[in-house]
Amino acid sequence: MAxxxxxxxxxxxxxxxxxxxxxxxxxLIVMPHLDLAxxxxxxxxxxxxxxxxxxxxxxxxxxxxYWDVFVRTxxxxxxxxxxxxxxxxPIAWTIAKLTRGRLSALLFAVCLIPFWVSETVRTLGWMxxxxxxxxxxxxxxxxxxxxxxxxxxxxxxxxxVGLVYTSLLxxxxxxxxxxxxxxxxxxxxxxxxxxxxxxxxxTVVIPHALPGITAGCIVVFMLTLGNYLTASLLGGKNSxxxxxxxxxxxxxxxxxxxxxxxxxxxxxxxxxxxWLGLRLSGQRFSDVMSxx
Amino acid sequence: MNSRLVNSRLVGTIRRRVIAVxxxxxxxxxxxxxxxxxxxxxxxxxxITWADYVPADVAAQFTKETGIKVEVALSNNEEMISKxxxxxxxxxxxxxxxxxxxxxxxQEFGIYKPIDLAKVRTERxxxxxxxxxxxxxxxxxxLYALPYVWGAEGLVVNTKRTKxxxxxxxxxxxxxxxxxxxxxxxxxxxxAFAMGKDPFALYGNRPAYTAxxxxxxxxxxxxxxxxxxxxDNRDQLLNGMRSGELHAAMMWDSGGWxxxxxxxxxxxxxxxxxxxxxxxxxxxxxxxxxxAAAYAWINFTLRPDIAARIAKSIGxxxxxxxxxxxxxxxxxxxxxxxxxxxxKSVRWYPAIPPGxxxxxxxxxxxxxxxx
Numbered sequence: 001m002a003x004x005x006x007x008x009x010x011x012x013x014x015x016x017x018x019x020x021x022x023x024x025x026x027x028l029i030v031m032p033h034l035d036l037a038x039x040x041x042x043x044x045x046x047x048x049x050x051x052x053x054x055x056x057x058x059x060x061x062x063x064x065x066y067w068d069v070f071v072r073t074x075x076x077x078x079x080x081x082x083x084x085x086x087x088x089x090p091i092a093w094t095i096a097k098l099t100r101g102r103l104s105a106l107l108f109a110v111c112l113i114p115f116w117v118s119e120t121v122r123t124l125g126w127m128x129x130x131x132x133x134x135x136x137x138x139x140x141x142x143x144x145x146x147x148x149x150x151x152x153x154x155x156x157x158x159x160x161v162g163l164v165y166t167s168l169l170x171x172x173x174x175x176x177x178x179x180x181x182x183x184x185x186x187x188x189x190x191x192x193x194x195x196x197x198x199x200x201x202x203t204v205v206i207p208h209a210l211p212g213i214t215a216g217c218i219v220v221f222m223l224t225l226g227n228y229l230t231a232s233l234l235g236g237k238n239s240x241x242x243x244x245x246x247x248x249x250x251x252x253x254x255x256x257x258x259x260x261x262x263x264x265x266x267x268x269x270x271x272x273x274x275w276l277g278l279r280l281s282g283q284r285f286s287d288v289m290s291x292x
Numbered sequence: 293m294n295s296r297l298v299n300s301r302l303v304g305t306i307r308r309r310v311i312a313v314x315x316x317x318x319x320x321x322x323x324x325x326x327x328x329x330x331x332x333x334x335x336x337x338x339x340i341t342w343a344d345y346v347p348a349d350v351a352a353q354f355t356k357e358t359g360i361k362v363e364v365a366l367s368n369n370e371e372m373i374s375k376x377x378x379x380x381x382x383x384x385x386x387x388x389x390x391x392x393x394x395x396x397x398x399q400e401f402g403i404y405k406p407i408d409l410a411k412v413r414t415e416r417x418x419x420x421x422x423x424x425x426x427x428x429x430x431x432x433x434x435l436y437a438l439p440y441v442w443g444a445e446g447l448v449v450n451t452k453r454t455k456x457x458x459x460x461x462x463x464x465x466x467x468x469x470x471x472x473x474x475x476x477x478x479x480x481x482x483x484a485f486a487m488g489k490d491p492f493a494l495y496g497n498r499p500a501y502t503a504x505x506x507x508x509x510x511x512x513x514x515x516x517x518x519x520x521x522x523x524d525n526r527d528q529l530l531n532g533m534r535s536g537e538l539h540a541a542m543m544w545d546s547g548g549w550x551x552x553x554x555x556x557x558x559x560x561x562x563x564x565x566x567x568x569x570x571x572x573x574x575x576x577x578x579x580x581x582x583x584a585a586a587y588a589w590i591n592f593t594l595r596p597d598i599a600a601r602i603a604k605s606i607g608x609x610x611x612x613x614x615x616x617x618x619x620x621x622x623x624x625x626x627x628x629x630x631x632x633x634x635x636k637s638v639r640w641y642p643a644i645p646p647g648x649x650x651x652x653x654x655x656x657x658x659x660x661x662x663x
Contacts, residue, residue, distance in 0.1 A: 047399045047646050063654070065661045133535040151469075151537075154521060236521040237475075240661055252370040252476075253653040254377065254397070 033267075040260035056261035066245065066262070073242040074269060076156065077224040080163040084171045084220050085213065087164060092175035097184070108176075111169050119166065123233045126162055127153060130234075154236025162230040167223050171216040178212025179205070214283045218274050225270050242266055336361045337585035340372050341388040342572065343526070345441070347605035354592050360585045369393050376403040381578025386586045391571045392641035394429035394437045400646050405578045406434035411587040414438075416594040421611045425573060428643040437573035438590065439611035441603065444567035444638050445478055446630070448529075448548040452557040453539040458564040459486035462540060463515035470539040472529060473512075475522040475660055477652050478568055482542060483508045485565040485639065492642050502651050509655035513662040522660070533558055544570070546607030549626045560630045562637060569638040571611070 043055035130152035137149035231241035249259035548560025599610035600618035
């Protein structure tokens, strides 16, 4: 009897502790999404009159433009994720394995410092550096490398630079976690057994770090896919980012129905990509999430 | 990661959230209790408007004379409408959209309430501007807006670098990468007029309007290499012109005149096919709380001395009578240089029927997507 009561109170406590998080989840994520789902299946028939219909999704598949932007956003996000991984791996390795104590903390701080200012300021910083009358083109002219200043803004490459810079930290942290837990003696043993740098990396380091790599890639991919500011400011007249389309539909076109449908398509895309990434890397969602 | 650390952190987060939720609830009940008292001409006036439309010194004088505090949120036409739509007209006591953007959104979303003319000193408003707004912002026999500030959109040009006289000149091969426009509806209208068409006459004829917009879209796509970027806000364009990265652009008068004050080589000109006249208004959001304060502000800002100060801050012209006599002489000279025949050639926007912006939106998306 006493045992059941203790059990009940244990569960009660658990639910009580979970209640704020559940409220949060339900009130701020599930509810608005249900509302958006309903909205996306509406079509306008007259002023202030709406009917159920699939017109919004038909527009998406019927107008090649939206489809192109959708695919483009996904591809650039994938490239940005891959670049971030390539760049973050040596950094995480240096912090986790090659440095100790103070120096390693300092390196972490260096990665973190850019995040002390807001994303807008960071992006504007890039604009000051890269615009035609900006710092970098001016420097190239002074050094005699180019004759006239070149415009470095408004290219796809500029968007990539901005996206990689913005997401670097979110890759370094999970990578650091998984690399730090790798016992140094395993690496030494691999070398003793005749492995070279490449085989050690391939057979010992990467398999051990895979949950961290997957976790970092998922976070960075989601962040870039949903990024609005970097793509629209650095991309200029050709930026064409899908979140920008969603914003435009909601705010400048007053077409909430279309915007809601786009939002759901983006959600479907990111879920599909995460599922695919987990399948390909052979990881389990729960393992990966415990690393982030 | 250490699981005990995770647990204690989780508990910490939960605790913080509980505190936040309790705090929110307390705030909510406080604000609910405070609502009835705010209806008098006191308390706070919340305005959603454009940059410079509520100069700080004018707001301070208003607070001193009436005791009403002024809170300003900066925005643009589309955002004003979207924000008011999201709350069904709550959150602000006064909004200032353009006169052609009143009737459509009002019919569609019902975000404004009618103006009670008995509470407004209408004799202080220029009669012809009031008549324009009456024509365009009346829905179901009720008037939903009053004129505030007006001006025109045309071309800014750096005369040291190039010479242009109509919108289509922005597409000239020698200006490749040196011009800019906004990817918004005024650009579509301007290019349609420059191509010798009258889009306003086709507002009521959807198929013909769609066909015209498709032509304009094709023109803009063929011109895209000339646009360095599509500008989203005033400062982006001003900086482009100041730095010399841009040689010419489509812009509204106040921005052009501001550049002209800094650098006389940059001029604002009325294009050959006609500048496009805009008129921004006072409108009352449907669920605004402090209507009395909104009327007090309207009457205050229509006073000639105040209106002249506002006009100077914006760099445009007030709809209040006699304010032009007090207008800054520099501005008057600039106006005379930009519009040699006065405002006769200016085309005023008629009210936009609901649904047109969807057609325009698709065209604008195509222009943006074109390579």
